[in-house]
Amino acid sequence: MGITNIEPKIIATTRSVINRTQYQTTITGGKHTIIADEPEEVGGTDTGMSPYELLLASLSSCTAITLQMYINRKMWVVEEIIIDQQLYINEGFTLITSNLTFKGDLTDEQKKRLEVIAEKCPVHKILTGEVKIETRIM
Structure with missing residues (x-):
């Protein structure tokens, strides 16, 4: 159960996975995949938003x-x-x-x-x- 007495309705789910590539994260939602990352100036590889x-x-x-x-x-x-x-x-x-x-x-x-x-x-x-x-x- 969630934070209230009423069970919340799920409208979206995602999964984010990060491994050894510094800050690069693979995000999936439904049938879609995107990459999130950090800019190189903060240690990322700048492969995604x-x-x-x-x-x-x-x-x-x-x-x-x-x-x-x-x-x-x-x-x-x-x-x-x-x-x-x-x-x-x-x-x-x-x-x-x-x-x-x-x-x-x-x-x-x-x-x-x-x-x-x-x-x-x-x-x-x-x-x-x-x-x-x-x-x-x-």
Whole structure:
């Protein structure tokens, strides 16, 4: 049982394996595999995105998918959604900035609506909500 009296619903699982290659980690989820690593300047081999980059990738991809679903429902003409993000860590807080660019035929009102929709993606809600992490030795 989890941290509450209600059994949580599993929505995703992954496995990360690290061996003798310094910091290079193989991550599998479902039928997919990616590599995470650290840059060479901190001792990694730079063969994959850093964990911080993967965090931003998760948020930006979820945001892009959420926006595309909304745009499709509204039948708006958008050829491309570009999301540039930055992660800042300061003493006492973390800041993520997301800059959205749309290639297509959108009014200012539609763009303002998409800015609101961007913050409704499930990963955004997780990151801005209460998160509890349980760590156990198996």
